[in-house]
Amino acid sequence: MYPISTRSAALLGAAWAASLATHAAAQNDASGPTNTETNAQEQDSNDIIVTARRRSESAQDIPLAVSVIDAKQIDETGAFNVNRLQQLAPTLQFYSSNPRNTAVNIRGLGVPFGLTSDGFEQGVGIYVDDVYYSRVASATFDFLDVAQIEVLRGPQGTLYGKNTTAGAINITTNQPSFDFEGRAELSLGNYEFRQARLALSGPLSENVAARVAFSGTSRRGTIRNLTTGQDIQSLDNLGVRAQVLWEAADNLKITLVGDYNKQDANCCGSVFVRTGATQRPLNRQFAALAAAQNYAPPSDNPFDRVTDLDSQLNAGNVIAGASLRLVWDIGPGTFTSVTAWRYWDWKPENDRDFTGLSIVALSQNPSQQNQYTQEFRYAYTGDTFDFVLGAFAFDQRIDTQGTEAQGRAASRWNIAPGNALSLDPTVLDGLTARNTQSLESTSLALFGQLSWKVTDAFTIQPGARLNYDRKAGFYQRRVFTGTGAELTGTETDARSRAQLAVFQPQVSSPEDTDWNLTYDLTLSYELAPDVLAYGTYAKSFKTIGINQNGLPTDANGQPIAAAGTIRPEKVDHFELGLKTRFWDRRATFNLAAFRTDIRDYQATVNNGQFGVLRGFLANAGKVRSQGIEADFNIRPSERFTAYASGAYTDAKYVRFVDAPCPPELAGGTTATAGQTPSAPGTPGGISPANCDISGQRLPGVSKWAFSFGAEGNVPATFLGKSGEAYLGYDGSYRSNFSSNPSPSAYTFVDGYHLSNFRLGFRSDDGLNIFAWVRNAFDENYFEQLFVGPGNTGLIAGLPGDPRTWGATASITF
Template sequence: MSTSSRLLNGLKVGGAVVAFAAAAAPLHAQVSDEEQVAAANAAGIEEGGGEEILVTARRRAESLQDVPISVTSLDGETLEDQGAVDLTAVMQSTPNTTLQIARGSNSTLIGFIRGVGQQDPLWGFEPGVGLYLDDVYVARPQAAVLDIFDVERIEVLRGPQGTLYGRNTIGGAVKYVTRRLGNEFGGRVRAAYGTYDQIDLVGSITAPVSDTLSVGGAVAWLQRDGFGENLNTGNEHYDKNVLAARASIEFAPTSNLFFRLAGDWIRDRSNARHGHRVVGNAGLPDFEPPADEYDTRAGAGDPNEVETRGISLTAEWNVTDQVTLKSISAYRDGETEGNIDFDGTPQPILDIPAFYEDDQVSQEFQIVYEGDRLQGVAGVYYLDGHAAGAFDTVLGNAGLTIFTAGSVDTRSLAAFADFSYNLSDQWRVSLGGRYTDDRRRGTVLRQTFAGLRSPFFGNEAAVPVVLNTDYTNTRNDAEFTPRASISYLPTPDVTVYASYSRGYKSGGFDMRGDASLTPETVNGYDPETVDAYEIGLKAYALDRALYFSLAGFYSDYRDQQVTVQVPVGANVASFVNNAADSRIFGFEAEARANVTDNFSVSAMLGYINADFKRVITFDPVTQQEVDVSDIWDFQNTPEFSFAVSPTWRHDLGGAGTISFTPSVSYRSEYQQFEVPNALLDEDGYTLVDAALVWTSANERYQVSLVGRNLADERYRIGGYNFPGALFGNSIVAFYGPPRTVTLTGEVRF
């Protein structure tokens, strides 16, 4: 069946369900979960934050205080006012969370929460932190560094979310929720200019067609010169060239029915990001590494393009005041074409031209129950995904190219339920579980050619030398992931809870696997699991002027999937094995306080201690398994994270209001890989930001001046490590953004 046919059938199934609902439905007032959450949170912000904050962390609208999960909810408008550029800015105010742009990428997302994640975005590898765009799971990380525009809120759920969100939320989940249209005409136009010739133009509009039908959308053009330059080609390096659009149709034919058809499209034509050499010796007598961290001398090529598209149909039917049926049908696909110059020199010492593509069809049905004492959700979920790609590993010093290509097809079926019961006014219990069945088919081809680049990437004269890998295999993994919690409310403003949950990330096949060096690669690798225990406190105090949450957690991480790439002769051995068992513990604290009517402050603190208990990995040189427990440590997991952000507001009377928000965030030292590397590991850094915002009295106009990383910290967020003469001693680092200042104006109508 073709992709378009699968999508059409999925939408027909969802449509059939809601069409039947329309015929049978009695009339009840229809207020969707998202409308309820948006209205309540907007009221809370206007009234200084004393009202309840609502979230949909358990797939239904609830007070943040009532959810026995560690959740950070960030309002989209506040993020925009603070100059948050994209999804990665969220980690500055979220404890024990890493959200970064992947090494060698402009828009690929890497996520770690409480030490659990996946750094390698190669097709076939599954993320450890799940990303949801309006309740649709985004299976691939390419173009997942979503820009902050037209967003209602972002929720970060920490700890395994295997019961309600599925197999690849073993570390946690990030929910990016776009604005619902509503039924009032309106729109916004925002323009920004900043350092490095940043120009952002964003527009959105909502247009009611009738009392029951609204259409709307948003478009963003985001342009910026590079933080550095490719000194070899003269092109921008670390630049930005993104065009994105979203459109939706909302239809409520009766008072108890709601439909939303939504589409999104992103095209990223920013130049390839090659990184910066941190060592000078490349085997070239006249080569000098650039002095600036954002500069490169790469010769692999600067053209780069990522494009993704998605469409979804959400249907909700309020059967009764207690029961709601929901259907979510979705399709997504994307392509990536680019180059990564691992050596950072004009010569093709270690160059990687690459192509990726993926598509996914998903269907979810939910039944939500909201009774006086019993509340919960149950449902089924289906995903049919395909990911494929090809790349060359060009070894110029050897005159060889290793061509790698492959694909992986995934079919996942799950059934889940999660319900809470109020034993009394003070005691609540929750139980849930999910059964997931994953079927995967992987195909991998790896071949060595004499010559620079393979025939696939334009060198028809390349001569095949060795067929390293050529196989097709299948695997079937299944797992039950339970969750249980108990909550105690000594007063209506205080909740104490304890919970247990299991997370699961499916097994798979290594698309880089070289069977000549690691014969077991043809069998793939097994799933990994996390058993997590948490105790927490959420409370309001001082007449609800202060809200704070505390959580302590302990996790047993088993069969951890570790991706390893090791130079072996004129080759690179890549393998994924279930090498490690580990334990992780720590605590988190978040608080927001309205000190006066004109002064408020938010803060967070995270601590995490992650330690391998056992690490047995394969040595492709000796063909033996070795114990490296005393050498390895967790990657992308700083021990401490901290942030504080006060806000002063002043009423200018008829001239509007003005607010000033400085913020400081800190992340302690962390490693880029499991093996320590003094040249690439980050020593820790502090970011200082500030935002000055004026809003007119009628709230139609807004002007903001935002500075980010005002101390101009240079901090590493990724790297590659290929030492040795054959590889040009290619040790390359990638850096977070430098100091930027942006002036933004917005008009609402």
Template structure:
């Protein structure tokens, strides 16, 4: 059994199987019988990676197939566990249960930002899961999992620039049966799963499945004694299979799963210079061993996630043509709270995030099964998604002391938070304006974001058999994707809103330039190799009054002439410590909060059946993923919009620039492969 997402921990765990039973048609049995033959062959695996049934060795695509038997034997509970049996797949779980990053062949992206779709597409029974977190629930009654490497948009219709994970579950059976599983392991790991299937009428069958997955945490929060990295999940799933005739079939699926657990701890890699400040505040910093599972925090990270939805798939046989329709609606609600400073000091009170995702998809496919050399697949895909996300980040009781320590460290003790409060207030004509106001407990950011995404695509492939052994394939996908997003982020952090370049602070900047310049010049003239102290400056003035007079005159002029020079502002070293500056919301008169992308992707492939046992293929494919939206407090307007924003009077204090969107993602893949299959062995290269 695998705990969390750490393989080293998994290797240390033990699991005792208490009960496992199967009645009638086994829940985990795989149909390995080729469609073209009545004889069963245990060395043949039927896959649908190209939306057609082919054997694994015949299909001219780089695909890894994990059978139900392998999944059961390896105790694969969810998508995170799949990497243990699929060598080119890597799944990493970040600081929350629902933030998983999927990569195939090293290509992929994380799930921390809700506005970013994965480069690795996840499909469960043909239904696209737009966010990785909505696909990590336990996987019941699996038939197989197909992992397709490289761009796949000519077959799946949705973003899949790095690859696809296609999960296929068992259909309901017309024979009563079921299975149950119970296992217990260390850390009180408990897994219970059961399912039942059978007929309702002559042409109607059903299946029901459910289970729980619980385990105590194996990580310890040292200062509170709490446990983290626990499991607490349950799921339920129901299906109906309706076959009113030999040429019509409907499959209706509904599911719900819930996660409510404390996860996940974050280990240190490097104890940086801020660690000393944390210790001065009486706090503790995690060790530099990220695998000791002993950390410091004020509370355990909590995660709650509900994933639910339903789909209706209709298959219609129209002579030599088959029509497939998949209509689906998905919902995902998640919430988490964590101590994001990852120390026992009260620097941050908490960081929270609540998000709701609602997704509707519709896919239509028409496929041919002609006797001649030419066959095709043509499809259309529609995607509509609404996202609402709220969050907050708030300073804690020790935030003021923490930043004060950083300020003193950056200025060698010359400046401090109290000194800056008094100075800025006095220069603004209100001496008490900022007293004890910088970095006060509870100040921070309140965040609200929305994203609406509407996309459609037309896709298809054509197979042409040049000879009995050579097949040429061409495919295309035209996608149109439009996004509209809004932000409503409010900063209450007074310290981060102070403009160190303000004209009112010119006398202070001039004084700092003078003192700093004088210390540097006297130190150089004295051969100290550093800036001189106040006592050393006084002694130098007495010992060498002429030289000191010249230095003083030059430094005075320099300070007066550069008091308003932003590039030489002596407070520039403190600007990076203004962690939560005011946020420019959109849409506004310059930024419309919209994106529109379109692309034509294509695939060309030639496959050669060299012998009855060896198949060779070569392909070239392009992939596409539309622009993604940065739904976070770090999203900033483009530098190219600076002039327009300034002219419109929209720029805020300490306005910074970056990006609100990523550029579209495009991929180009050349590939050659050879597959061999014999009675006693097979290989893929």
């Protein structure tokens, strides 16, 4: 057991002890309905209440594609973070090689797939109790005391503070109560998995209530690093959230919230998967380079789950913040003010050559973010008209201090074998790039949406948004040799030129501003009681982006200044939907068909050089995502429930004629006018300067995705308590998807199916004990595949979790 796990285990034990101590007090508290009891009442009526449109409504009554996951489903399926949430929501895609390099997409859209740049916006907005989390990396926390999660699909810019082009994840936590209540949970499992969660709420005075929640998770890693003797891809997460509610008047509530989350995992690594032929000369491809250094990967079977990474790994992540929410009920409407500050501190260490050789000896880009937001919103509800009017201000500052260093094996790997310098390890050993980056981003918006009930059955819902954005960045790379001498980029000797071929000094200060006016229109009609049809058109946008990781260079090695900024995305979204309830509302069946066209799509572009640029942003001509989604739920009685959700998504580049080439078409001599590029994977061949990938699939999205499950229960008595014994199953399936921005034959992830089971007992007074197994059939699958740097043909991967099992006990009081 590792020290970090010992620390977490102590915290978990303390939380469980606290929960037992408080349970006795709860038995004597004659309290009114708790949050849990209120949720149960809503479930008994087979009606799910959401706040997707900034007011409480039935999910079946709103003309919007939304998936709702309640606290019970989150807790019992082990979906304790956004990554695991995608198994319950087939239109959601989550990919992460580490917290910073995380993508959350809906319908294949949101953020470009690949290494993350701070210079672009995310297309999927993440909100926790009305507070916007600007970077996906700052939302990789464990869910803490969550009441409900709503996954909204399609543009949401006329309802939410920050513009979102693909959708939003709206997370609602349990609020402070004036009746004493609480919940405690402890889970234990294989891989030394330990998780404890505790929430307590109650009054501090007649008009002040508080709620405190704690979560701790630890698990040893699932991949063995033979070089260090450690298990990597571990978990060590700690989260605390505190809320104080002041009912200042009968119609005025003020809530102060503070949270702190820390992650300290031995993470994040990869395993060797395979090699694929590129167009590099044969003696510069992986097999020849590895043989020249007497190197072989520890296993050619990635599901042996072994690696030999020789660089230090770390994924230190601190996420914290505070918010002040004021809700003022003024007659027919409600005024809401949300003032928030968010902080993110990222301390990574990586092995970017994916091998046990010291090629890239150091790769780390620590970042610190401070974010301030202010949202004002007025929501009115009337007999004929409902509307929401809002104003939003956002200010963000990100600072990054990057260090990348070459190791003793770098000369052989990066300098052509025919060059005598390739045999001298001192040429590149210790060559270091020190990168300084900063970003200042400001966004201001006015937004609103109106619902006009033309008749009892027919509603017209227009919306509009006016947005202003400003981004200003700074990037500087200074290059130092192993002896500490700084290179200016003007050196002409052979040794210096070999070093400058790996790292070039560079300075850039991209800056831009932009105004956007967008709008949407939804028409809905109640065809019959509990049958709602709707159609939506949205004209949306994603604002300007800037290249924060350095600029691409021209043939002379000079930065291309015009690449400093990228144009906004222009989004046209169409959707038709049908929402139905039948069998006395025991069953629901919803359909949605959509098409989203994006011009000037903001794509991630990668080149194959070590350290020069890992990736930058560029505009693709046009992309399209279209498909059909279906959701079915049935609850014929209190003894049985079942659900099934499915999505067909056809997401592709409509036009991208100058994209980077996949590895099998890269690495050779660049074709000149009149030359025909060689066939894919021809060693020493002729490579196109760019590739036309029009018509090919967008990365990260499966054409077919399904989630399905059921639970049955029977009356039972256990430990002298009456209740129900239950058996539950949750399954998910995703077809294959591309794991590279330019589709490659080497980086398609095969489709996979996961099955999770649980067996347990729930008492009538709040006790829940169950055993669980996840990935029950031990499916071998990848979360991502990576193209190794240098275009040597190396493909590395991140295997998904193997079979895990354990038990959970919780008590609600």
